[in-house]
Structures are given as C-alpha cells and as structure tokens.
C-alpha cells in the first residue's frame with residue numbers, strides 16, 4: 059500500500075507540530091494522545107523516537123512505581139509506549155527507520171537533540187510528507203531556550219505550550235522547571251540515573267524567588 063495518498067491528490071500532507079512545556083506539564087500525555095489515535099487506525103502508522111540522552115526514571119503517579127525509559131516513553135499517568143532510541147547528536151538516524159507505510163512520527167524529549175533535528179523534521183514533513191510531532195522542554199533549568207526547541211517552535215504549523223501546576227504556590231501557570239541544585243552535578247556527569255522527583259514545576263514568581271534564594275541554574 060502506498061503511504062499518505064490523500065483523497066485529493068492536490069492536497070499535500072506533511073507538517074510539524076510542537077508540544078512544549080515545563081516538567082509535569084503533561085507534554086508526553088498530549089503527544090501520546092495524538093499518537094494513540096493514529097495507532098487505532100488501520101491506515102495510518104506511527105513511530106515514536108527518543109534520544110538516548112533522555113534516559114531516566116519516571117515515577118508512575120498512581121502506583122509510585124519507577125520505570126526506566128530506555129526504548130520507551132513513559133507517562134506519569136501510567137502509559138508505556140515502545141520507542142526507538144537514536145543518538146541525540148545524530149538525529150539523521152531517524153530517517154533510516156522510515157518505511158513507506160509510516161504516516162506519523164513522534165520525537166519525544168527533543169530538547170536533548172542537536173540543532174540538526176530541525177532539518178531532519180523539515181525533511182520528514184516536506185520530502186516524506188509525514189505528520190511530525192515534536193515534544194520537549196522549551197526552557198532549560200536556567201530558563202533559556204532548550205536545544206533545537208525554539209527553532210522548531212518557529213518552524214511548526216501547530217504549537218501548543220502546556221502548563222503545569224506550581225509545586226510551590228499552586229498557581230496553574232507554572233511554565234518553568236526547577237532542578238534541585240544539590241543533584242545538578244549528578245545529572246551533568248551522565249552516569250547517575252536521576253529520578254524525576256528532583257525536578258519541580260514552578261511559576262515565574264516562585265522561580266525568581268528560588269533563584270534569589272539558592273542562586274541561578276547553569277544551562
């Protein structure tokens with residue numbers, strides 16, 4: 059079967075959707091909701107990709123169970139989806155996994171990738187005519203643009219920014235991720251698997267207060 063045959067041959071498929079936000083904002087749930095609908099279809103076929111640098115432990119909220127994210131995407135709501143790992147600094151590897159029946163690609167934890175991911179996403183949308191969904195943190199813990207995300211946000215036809223509940227004050231406008239500075243070094247050496255409980259979703263006001271109290275965070 060030929061993939062991506064539109065009913066009207068003049069209508070061209072292929073676009074980029076970005077779902078961004080801070081920790082605990084529900085980015086993955088939203089991205090996987092979109093992919094789950096595709097997986098129910100006999101016509102459309104989706105693949106999920108995750109960079110190897112994004113491996114971590116996710117705690118399932120209902121059971122408190124810790125799940126390693128190697129070769130999978132795990133949501134705190136308990137959803138577990140098979141994913142293909144690719145080198146964070148060589149996203150072109152993704153293209154090698156594409157087959158004609160693929161209609162949709164989801165790239166999770168996209169912030170960890172090099173800027174080459176932008177060109178790869180454009181290639182998939184424009185030459186492979188795929189629906190490309192990209193999910194990731196828009197900001198680093200230092201509140202700056204994270205990896206290729208700002209460029210992808212500019213390139214996207216559809217852009218959604220998810221918000222979290224501030225873990226400090228309860229505001230529903232939490233847009234920033236705070237990492238406990240005492241464990242930051244463990245994250246940076248890449249050897250120690252750090253669970254997600256060291257991260258906090260905070261609003262801009264609490265972020266400013268935490269920064270004043272504990273010092274700024276390095277990217």
Ligand SMILES: [Zn+2]
Pocket residue numbers: 224225226227228229260261262263264265
């Ligand atoms: Zn707050």
